[in-house]
Amino acid sequence: MDDLYRDYILEHYKRPRNFGELEPHDLEAQEHNPLCGDELGVHIRVADDRIEDLRFHGHGCAISQAAASIASEELKGMSLQEVGELDADWMIELLGIPVSATRRKCALLNLKVVRGAVTGDHAWPT
Amino acid sequence: MRSDFPIFSPRSSARPSRPLVYLDSAATSQKPAVVIEALSEHLRSHNANVHRGVYALAQEADAAYDGARSRVARFVGADARTTIFTKNATEAINLVAYSWGRANVRPGDAVLITQMEHHANIVPWQVLCRERGASLRYLEVDEYGELSLEQLDAELERGDVRLVAFAHVSNVLGTINPVAEMATRARAAGAVSLIDGAQAVPHMPVDVARIGADFYAWTGHKALGPTGIGVLHGRRELLEQMEPFLTGGDMISSVDFQQATWNELPYKFEAGTPPIAEAVGLGAAVEYLDGLGMERVRAHERSLTAYMLERLAQVPGLRVVGPPAADARGGLASFTLEGIHPHDIAELVDRAGVCIRAGHHCAQPLMRCLGVGATARASVGVYNDATDVDALIDALLAGREVFGL
Numbered sequence: 001m002d003d004l005y006r007d008y009i010l011e012h013y014k015r016p017r018n019f020g021e022l023e024p025h026d027l028e029a030q031e032h033n034p035l036c037g038d039e040l041g042v043h044i045r046v047a048d049d050r051i052e053d054l055r056f057h058g059h060g061c062a063i064s065q066a067a068a069s070i071a072s073e074e075l076k077g078m079s080l081q082e083v084g085e086l087d088a089d090w091m092i093e094l095l096g097i098p099v100s101a102t103r104r105k106c107a108l109l110n111l112k113v114v115r116g117a118v119t120g121d122h123a124w125p126t
Numbered sequence: 127m128r129s130d131f132p133i134f135s136p137r138s139s140a141r142p143s144r145p146l147v148y149l150d151s152a153a154t155s156q157k158p159a160v161v162i163e164a165l166s167e168h169l170r171s172h173n174a175n176v177h178r179g180v181y182a183l184a185q186e187a188d189a190a191y192d193g194a195r196s197r198v199a200r201f202v203g204a205d206a207r208t209t210i211f212t213k214n215a216t217e218a219i220n221l222v223a224y225s226w227g228r229a230n231v232r233p234g235d236a237v238l239i240t241q242m243e244h245h246a247n248i249v250p251w252q253v254l255c256r257e258r259g260a261s262l263r264y265l266e267v268d269e270y271g272e273l274s275l276e277q278l279d280a281e282l283e284r285g286d287v288r289l290v291a292f293a294h295v296s297n298v299l300g301t302i303n304p305v306a307e308m309a310t311r312a313r314a315a316g317a318v319s320l321i322d323g324a325q326a327v328p329h330m331p332v333d334v335a336r337i338g339a340d341f342y343a344w345t346g347h348k349a350l351g352p353t354g355i356g357v358l359h360g361r362r363e364l365l366e367q368m369e370p371f372l373t374g375g376d377m378i379s380s381v382d383f384q385q386a387t388w389n390e391l392p393y394k395f396e397a398g399t400p401p402i403a404e405a406v407g408l409g410a411a412v413e414y415l416d417g418l419g420m421e422r423v424r425a426h427e428r429s430l431t432a433y434m435l436e437r438l439a440q441v442p443g444l445r446v447v448g449p450p451a452a453d454a455r456g457g458l459a460s461f462t463l464e465g466i467h468p469h470d471i472a473e474l475v476d477r478a479g480v481c482i483r484a485g486h487h488c489a490q491p492l493m494r495c496l497g498v499g500a501t502a503r504a505s506v507g508v509y510n511d512a513t514d515v516d517a518l519i520d521a522l523l524a525g526r527e528v529f530g531l
């Protein structure tokens with residue numbers, strides 16, 4: 001068993017959940033990882049100050065795609081305030097694999113996009 | 127030859143447990159012991175600032191620094207007086223964009239570059255063109271990763287091109303461009319030419335005088351030398367007309383309270399204390415390469431690249447970009463692998479100690495032309511052999527298995 005590329009990571013990479021477009025949507029953002037040129041965008045539909053539904057789109061490595069897929073399932077139903085308070089540790093823990101310093105941005109790209117769409121803060125999560 | 131490079135020694139503290147398979151020389155080269163020792167010996171025994179001291183030690187430093195310049199210039203068939211040390215190739219190109227470009231590129235003029243340039247040979251021209259109201263145009267890369275001389279002629283015929291800048295060897299495609307021919311055509315059309323030779327000088331015989339470009343830039347750390355030193359060779363008449371890039375100490379002839387006059391070439395373009403030890407290290411590096419013989423270096427890397435292309439073609443789902451023939455390319459291969467992102471490829475092969483690069487290789491516009499977000503890139507140096515390529519292929523096949531392919 002591979003430490004990083006665990007079965008569930010590869011499963012999410014090959015069959016990502018909540019990927020595609022979402023029309024109509026209330027919020028959206030698009031980010032890229034300057035290191036590798038990967039791009040990830042998100043469409044979010046909001047109801048009662050909560051994420052009612054969302055879709056990611058773009059391309060990236062197994063870590064960034066799996067992270068987006070795994071996070072998407074947690075983000076659905078979360079209040080916008082909660083989303084604004086999510087930090088890097090939340091994502092890394094959720095991913096459940098040892099992420100090296102060089103791959104950290106791959107894992108955090110989806111959270112950067114979602115927080116950007118929800119709060120307008122486009123900084124890398126810390 | 128590999129034994130000349132301490133990093134590959136089994137006892138190297140950097141890699142205690144597994145052999146190092148280094149296939150990232152296009153990013154930076156490893157250093158032979160003679161370079162490490164030359165740097166260390168200079169700092170240990172000959173260290174003083176240059177061009178100021180009258181004492182014997184300072185004269186030793188002067189001799190070491192200017193001696194290195196002569197050696198570096200001779201290595202590529204250039205004149206030492208028109209060989210300027212910079213921080214890197216990027217600074218060398220910026221020097222030209224700033225000093226030559228700002229004085230000679232006017233509104234309505236054009237700068238012509240190519241789609242295969244490294245960001246270092248794109249962004250300085252973007253900034254220059256924006257500042258001067260000039261346009262930036264690109265020569266296209268065809269499906270074989272090559273440029274068209276016909277398109278170059280057509281662009282030059284428009285009559286507005288003041289400068290043509292292009293890579294000698296592409297850091298992504300590996301393409302070896304017909305640089306002498308391109309420089310000749312640029313000159314005939316009244317345009318100045320600049321060549322980014324960062325991927326060429328370390329890997330093949332380069333004769334700057336024979337190529338005949340107005341400016342030729344390269345960097346030390348890809349050529350077995352230390353980081354922190356680059357080289358710009360320029361045509362004397364142009365360098366003499368140009369204003370300095372950076373100003374300060376050492377580049378002046380005299381300074382009064384309101385103005386200064388410039389030192390002679392090449393010092394006019396070397397403000398402040400230069401990279402003295404780095405120059406000495408680079409001098410040792412080119413001496414080492416001279417000892418190997420650049421014809422032999424090229425032959426070795428050409429045959430290794432041919433072998434690498436042959437072996438890569440055996441990996442299912444793998445696609446190499448750039449010229450199909452090893453003769454037409456430098457010692458590198460960029461590729462994609464179906465079902466595995468380049469970042470994951472680099473991570474997977476690292477488990478077998480194989481170092482390759484993944485990403486856009488500082489060439490985002492080219493990546494867009496190729497229709498890929500990123501590629502993986504394996505590049506060779508004098509110290510690589512067929513076992514390194516075999517290790518890469520084995521690691522790629524093992525990586526496919528991890529991904530269930």
